[in-house]
Amino acid sequence: MGLQLQGFDLDAFVRDTLAEDLGEGLPGGGRDVTSEAVIPADARFTGVMDSRDPVTVAGLPIAAAFFRALDPDCTIEHLVEDGTRVPAGTDLMRLEGNGRAMLTAERAALNTVQHLSGIATLVRQYVDAMDNPDCTLLDTRKTLPGLRHLEKYAVRMGGGSNHRMGLWDAAMIKDNHVAVAGSVGEAVRRAREAGVAQIICEVDRIEQIEPALAAGATRLLLDNMEPDRLREAVGIVAGRVPTEASGGINLDTIAAKAATGVDFVSVGRLTQSAPAADIGLDFTTLG
Numbered sequence: 001m002g003l004q005l006q007g008f009d010l011d012a013f014v015r016d017t018l019a020e021d022l023g024e025g026l027p028g029g030g031r032d033v034t035s036e037a038v039i040p041a042d043a044r045f046t047g048v049m050d051s052r053d054p055v056t057v058a059g060l061p062i063a064a065a066f067f068r069a070l071d072p073d074c075t076i077e078h079l080v081e082d083g084t085r086v087p088a089g090t091d092l093m094r095l096e097g098n099g100r101a102m103l104t105a106e107r108a109a110l111n112t113v114q115h116l117s118g119i120a121t122l123v124r125q126y127v128d129a130m131d132n133p134d135c136t137l138l139d140t141r142k143t144l145p146g147l148r149h150l151e152k153y154a155v156r157m158g159g160g161s162n163h164r165m166g167l168w169d170a171a172m173i174k175d176n177h178v179a180v181a182g183s184v185g186e187a188v189r190r191a192r193e194a195g196v197a198q199i200i201c202e203v204d205r206i207e208q209i210e211p212a213l214a215a216g217a218t219r220l221l222l223d224n225m226e227p228d229r230l231r232e233a234v235g236i237v238a239g240r241v242p243t244e245a246s247g248g249i250n251l252d253t254i255a256a257k258a259a260t261g262v263d264f265v266s267v268g269r270l271t272q273s274a275p276a277a278d279i280g281l282d283f284t285t286l287g
Helices: 010-022 033-038 060-070 099-130 148-157 175-181 184-193 206-215 227-237 254-258
Strands: 044-051 075-078 091-098 136-138 171-173 199-203 219-223 243-246 264-266 279-285
Touching (some): 010 099, 033 099, 060 075, 060 099, 171 184, 199 206, 227 243, 254 264
Parallel strands (some): 199 219
16 A cells, blocks of 8 residues: 655654654653563564544555554555545554564554544545535645645545645735735735736635736635625636635535535634544554
8 A cells, every 4th residue: 555645755754753752862762661671572463453433544554654664574454445434343454563663653653543534534524514526625724733744635535635735836815915915906916926826815805806806816715704695706706716615614514605606615624623533453462
């Protein structure tokens, strides 16, 4: 099972995460004192990672990378693919290897799978609640520092899509930019003249729509608008650029907002507030 994450260094992530847990560079650090004290150096374990609740799975290849980093000869069998929706009690991964290595990598591997599967599971709930194939669910930049690529990967595994990846791949004109520029139109004009290809402009009033379009916005983010106002805004835009609803969107409101004709709905809580999935890993000593 491969994992392609452009711009993300998986080896460095695994190395740094394990170094943090092992206390590398700290007095007395650099080792798992419990496993060294209790587990014989040649002990071998077999284990099964399983879901305790219904989840949408994400992060198994990353978990495998933790175990392989400490035991390159370990055997890992992926029993499901990332993006799969599974019921409670489903076995996700089976592994066998050096006992100390398995225990040392366990927490980092589980933390990652629990966090990413939690995001994927919440995203799937939103996609189901939206129930609208004509509207795309998007995440935002509300991600944990250093984990953006992984969290946005989990969004894709849950059936959502990614908004801009960062500050570099699209301009987003928001209220602070407008305040400095003096108007929506002037802010968009400056971005266009700077050569920015993708210009998303946030508008929270109907009268801002035409100036933003005239200045060259390539997408309008309709902020904190109720369904009737969203429908009015979509009618004014009339397909000239894609439209995105944002703000005040939860599992109870997403269907109504998506039904207004917007092309996208973005939800920050997908990555900001997803609870960890209940996923466990039990080991058995071999021989």
